[in-house]
Amino acid sequence: MKKTLLTILFITFALGLSAQKEARKAVRSGNKAYKEQLYGTAQGEYEKALGHDASSKEASYNLANTYYKQQRWDDALKEYDHYLTLEKDNPEKMSAAWSNVGNTYLKKKANEKSQAQAMQNQGQQPQQGGQQTDHLKLSMEAYKNALRLNPTDDETRYNLAVVQKMIQDRQNEDQNQNQDKQQDQDKQDKQDQQDKQQDPKQDKKDQQQDENQMSQDNMQQILQAIEQDEKATQERVQQRKAAEQKQKNENNRRQNKDW
Incomplete structure (x- = not known):
């Protein structure tokens, strides 16, 4: 065995x-x-x-x-x-790997930018779906990991500084864009406020038009009622006249008969 x-x-x-x-x-x-x-x-x-x-x-x-x-x-x-x-044993080799990871994420970012630019040149809009991966930040973190393992790696330190500058520039650009959007929104809000201030006049005008229309309708109803009353009155007058004429004729016949 x-x-x-x-x-x-x-x-x-x-x-x-x-x-x-x-x-x-x-x-x-x-x-x-x-x-x-x-x-x-x-x-x-x-x-x-x-x-x-x-x-x-x-x-x-x-x-x-x-x-x-x-x-x-x-x-x-x-x-x-x-x-x-x-x-797990050699910090310098691990640092080199992390540095290469940072380079790879940086390359991915550059490739994305080139593709977006190419699509814009062709008149197409870059696709935006879901949450996009922030390759710059991933690159920055990889460089930091590399420097933690090998603080003397000047090349990685330089790459880290470049990426951090890119991130700062992007943040500034985003901030400027947000400021532009805010200014546009302020202009729109101001225009809306001006329109709103003008709206009561228009509402008042519309209200007056509605009131005038209501008055016109009421007046028409009143006129129709008056007209109906006048017709009824005329009919009553005519009926009364007819009755008086009939009575008068009857009286005349009686007087002629008495003669």
Whole structure:
């Protein structure tokens, strides 16, 4: 039993060594292709290395760099994140990874700006849906993480200062735009207030028109009533005259008969 267990452990160890050997071989091939700027070939070799040894820090870090060189920003960010889960012992290497993360977010921001400008040049409106990712702030935080691990990295410090200036400029621009919007709103409110002050006159005029219309309607009703009363009166007068004439005629007949 013990012999079988030892045999299994030996085979496992041997396979592990063989996998690591193949991984290092693939990494060397990837590094050669990377130096020759054959980033697609290098990517394939680093992926092969990780297939043999998923814990290979060098393969992971270099694979992220090949994604970066190919402008595959999301893949690069994902692989840098994977590398940072592997590297826990070397602050300088971790700092370099965080610095590259900051560079990647900065590249994503520049790419977004270029796409938006291209759409505007074509007369199209950039799509705005949902909450947009603030790549500048993510870049800033990545640079800060890098400097916490390696405060002597002057290049990262410079990049951080540039990004912070970009964020400040954007905030100033947003503030100016908000001020312009507020001024426009104040003008609109002032115009609305002026219109509102004019509205009572118009309302009064409309009210007078309504009152005049009501008076006209009432007057028409009164005239119609008077006309009806006059007709009724005339009819009563005519009836009374007719009755008087009839009575007069009857009296005349009686007098003629008496004669």
